[in-house]
Amino acid sequence: MTAEPPVVPSASPRVDPRTWPLTVRVVAATVLLSVVAFAAVGAYLSSVIADGLFEQRRDRVVAESLSARASLVDALRAAAGENPTQRLDAATQYVQTAGSAGAEDGGRELALVPVGAEGSVSVIGTDRTVTGLVDESFAAAVARAPDEMSYRSVRIPGTDAPGLLLGTRVSVAGAGSYDLYLLYSFAQEQQTLTFVQQVLGGAGLVLVALMIGVAVVVARLVATPLRQAARAAERIAGGDLTSRIPVSGADELARVGTSFNAMAQTLERQVADLTELSQVQQRFVSDVSHELRTPLTTIRMAAGMLREQRDGFAPDVRRTVELLDAQATRFGSLLEELLEISRFDAQAAELDAQEHDLVQLVDRAIDDAQVLAADRGGSIRRRGAPGPLLVEVDPRRIDRILRNLLTNAVEHGAGRPIGVMITVASSQVHVDVRDRGIGLTAAEAEHVFDRFWRADPSRTRTLGGSGLGLAISLEDAHLHGGTLTATGRPGKGATFRLTLPLGPAGPGGRTGQTRPGGPGETVGPDGEDTRDA
Numbered sequence: 001m002t003a004e005p006p007v008v009p010s011a012s013p014r015v016d017p018r019t020w021p022l023t024v025r026v027v028a029a030t031v032l033l034s035v036v037a038f039a040a041v042g043a044y045l046s047s048v049i050a051d052g053l054f055e056q057r058r059d060r061v062v063a064e065s066l067s068a069r070a071s072l073v074d075a076l077r078a079a080a081g082e083n084p085t086q087r088l089d090a091a092t093q094y095v096q097t098a099g100s101a102g103a104e105d106g107g108r109e110l111a112l113v114p115v116g117a118e119g120s121v122s123v124i125g126t127d128r129t130v131t132g133l134v135d136e137s138f139a140a141a142v143a144r145a146p147d148e149m150s151y152r153s154v155r156i157p158g159t160d161a162p163g164l165l166l167g168t169r170v171s172v173a174g175a176g177s178y179d180l181y182l183l184y185s186f187a188q189e190q191q192t193l194t195f196v197q198q199v200l201g202g203a204g205l206v207l208v209a210l211m212i213g214v215a216v217v218v219a220r221l222v223a224t225p226l227r228q229a230a231r232a233a234e235r236i237a238g239g240d241l242t243s244r245i246p247v248s249g250a251d252e253l254a255r256v257g258t259s260f261n262a263m264a265q266t267l268e269r270q271v272a273d274l275t276e277l278s279q280v281q282q283r284f285v286s287d288v289s290h291e292l293r294t295p296l297t298t299i300r301m302a303a304g305m306l307r308e309q310r311d312g313f314a315p316d317v318r319r320t321v322e323l324l325d326a327q328a329t330r331f332g333s334l335l336e337e338l339l340e341i342s343r344f345d346a347q348a349a350e351l352d353a354q355e356h357d358l359v360q361l362v363d364r365a366i367d368d369a370q371v372l373a374a375d376r377g378g379s380i381r382r383r384g385a386p387g388p389l390l391v392e393v394d395p396r397r398i399d400r401i402l403r404n405l406l407t408n409a410v411e412h413g414a415g416r417p418i419g420v421m422i423t424v425a426s427s428q429v430h431v432d433v434r435d436r437g438i439g440l441t442a443a444e445a446e447h448v449f450d451r452f453w454r455a456d457p458s459r460t461r462t463l464g465g466s467g468l469g470l471a472i473s474l475e476d477a478h479l480h481g482g483t484l485t486a487t488g489r490p491g492k493g494a495t496f497r498l499t500l501p502l503g504p505a506g507p508g509g510r511t512g513q514t515r516p517g518g519p520g521e522t523v524g525p526d527g528e529d530t531r532d533a
Contacts, residue, residue, distance in 0.1 A: 022226065023219040030215035031208060038204040046197050053189040058151070058164060061184045065149055065166045068098050068110070072180055076172040087175055088124075095124045108184050115169070115177040129157060130183045133165050142167040142179055154183075161187040225253045229260055241268035292335055296328070303328045337468040341451070344475045351394050351479050358389045358398070358500075359422060362431060365402035366420060369410060377415040380406065385422035391429060391502060397476040398500075401484070402431070404469040405496045409435040412494065424502070428482075431498040440488030448486045449474045 017025060072094055079090035095110050111130035113123050123131055133154050141150045146169035156163040164184045171177040228245050235243035244264060247257040303325040310318045343349045366380050373380050409418045413435035421432040440448065447453050452467035470484075477484040481501050488494030 022223045023216065026219035026222075027212060027215045030211055034208050034211040035204075038207060042197075042200045042204055045200060046193070049196050050193050053193060054186070057184075057186060057189050061164055061166065061182075062149055062151070064108075064184075065151075065168070065182050068182060069149070069168050069170060069180060071098065072112070072170050072178070073172060076170065076175040076178070080172060080175045091178070092124050108182060110183075111181040113179045113181070115171075115179060130165075130181050132157065133183065134167070134181055138165070138167060139179070142169055146171065156183070156185060159185075159187065161185055162190055222253070225257060229257065232260065232264070236264060236267070241271060290339070296332055296335060300325075300328045300332060334468075337472060340472050341468060341475075344472070349475070349479060351397070353392045353394050353480070355390050356393055356395050356398075358391045358393065358429060358431070359385050359387070361393075361395060361398050362402060362420060362422060365399055365406055368403065369406035372407065372410045373413075373418060376410055376413070378410065378413055378417055380409075380418045380420060382420040382422070385424070389422065389424070389429065391500060393480060393500065394476075397479065401473040401476050401498060402433075404473045405433040405498070408470065408496070409433050409437075409494075413437040416493075427502050429500050429502055431500075432495055433498075434493060434495040436493040439490045439492050440486060440494045441490055445486045445488060445494075449484070 017028070020028070075090055075094040076087075079087045082090070091112055095112050098108075098110055109130045111123060111128075111134075113131070133156075138150070138152060149166055149168050151164055151166040154163050154165045155161075163186055166182045166184070167179060169177060169179050225245070232243045232245050241264065244261045245257040247254050247261065303321070306321045307325045310321045313321060340349070362382060366382055370380055406418070406420075414437040416436040418436075419432075419434045421430075421434070423430045423432070449470050451471045474484045477498060477500075483497075483499045485497050485499075486494060487497075
């Protein structure tokens with residue numbers, strides 16, 4: 001077995017420019033684009049100026065070289081017919097005269113090479129650098145075009161200055177043939193180009209600095225109103241509906257501020273209307289529920305008296321009395337649930353938390369629901385937490401949650417076994433109620449705790465209920481600082497999980513032991529333990 005190399009974190013995490021402030025992004029973009037633009041313009045201007053300087057100097061050098069060639073022809077014609085020594089003296093004198101004449105024009109070196117001569121002793125020149133720059137290819141080019149002026153750009157050794165090497169062939173009857181090479185220095189032109197580039201670079205830096213200043217000013221002009229709008233929006237999101245944006249001017253940003261303030265004002269008015277309507281609705285539900293309790297009590301008393309005497313009634317009248325008693329009981333439950341909902345809406349619900357054994361509360365709720373499950377041909381089994389599990393809860397509210405979950409499981413469990421699982425995980429305790437009935441889809445699970453909601457509105461409730469039980473159970477769970485969730489799959493059943501925080505006493509003095517399997521276990525349709533998917 002070989003160990004994998006450790007993962008070394010990156011020294012510099014990736015920087016996302018989208019997280020930068022707007023001012024920084026505007027300035028950075030402006031600087032980047034300005035530098036690119038100025039670099040492109042500077043490079044173009046430098047290239048144009050360099051080409052202009054080179055072409056201007058080249059034309060002048062070619063003209064001077066042609067003049068020097070004509071002077072050489074005249075000198076050689078004057079020495080035609082003389083002996084070799086006199087012709088050599090005439091060529092030497094020409095080279096010296098032409099070299100001194102070109103020194104005033106930025107520097108010029110000459111070399112006169114007799115055609116067919118061997119060795120450098122027969123080369124006449126003002127500087128051996130010229131012949132050192134002449135290679136075989138350039139000499140061959142001069143030989144191929146003897147009547148033309150050939151040239152190439154070179155780098156002058158020793159000074160590293162640019163230069164232009166020119167060559168031509170001169171043939172005079174009676175005087176022989178010579179290759180004339182001329183070397184002109186472009187040092188002055190290079191200095192001029194360097195100066196221009198420095199000026200362009202300095203101007204570019206100044207312009208970039210000015211662009212940075214302009215970008216900062218523009219970014220602040222745009223970012224300041226946006227920052228004010230963001231702060232106002234945050235205050236509105238935090239509940240301060242009176243927050244507004246200061247508006248000045250009549251530009252587009254001012255129009256945005258005016259529109260934002262109008263929107264905030266409309267939102268404040270609508271929220272106030274909805275709040276008032278909600279309060280009216282809450283008062284209405286509470287008042288109606290209280291007002292109905294007195295006549296409902298009378299109706300239930302009368303229904304109770306009739307129920308006690310139903311054996312003396314005719315069969316159809318006896319059935320009517322039973323229905324009246326059942327509906328009166330259901331109506332009473334509905335009123336109690338409406339009153340409880342109104343307390344939650346008014347934030348008047350109080351929690352009477354005491355230390356209780358959660359296992360005992362679960363077992364008691366299972367015993368009460370076992371009769372309903374047996375009528376459907378099913379059963380309820382609990383697993384987990386064999387001993388006491390002490391938690392700080394309101395027993396009345398926890399009992400209501402468990403009864404609602406078990407009744408719901410029996411209602412939709414299709415007569416199959418229902419499993420209840422108690423597990424302890426870290427500082428929380430979970431109570432899972434799982435059935436193997438019609439199940440829930442993911443969309444239905446999101447609405448199962450809504451008030452008066454039904455997955456199938458056409459399906460009747462066989463065990464009564466108002467549609468408020470799960471909604472009240474959710475509020476009871478939140479009141480304990482816990483949660484109530486639902487999951488399921490169509491045709492595979494549903495699981496409702498009640499999660500409660502463990503109180504200071506801990507799980508019955510134990511350290512949260514559970515039987516093997518731990519959190520996430522539920523009970524299968526035949527009572528065996530299964531794992532949540």
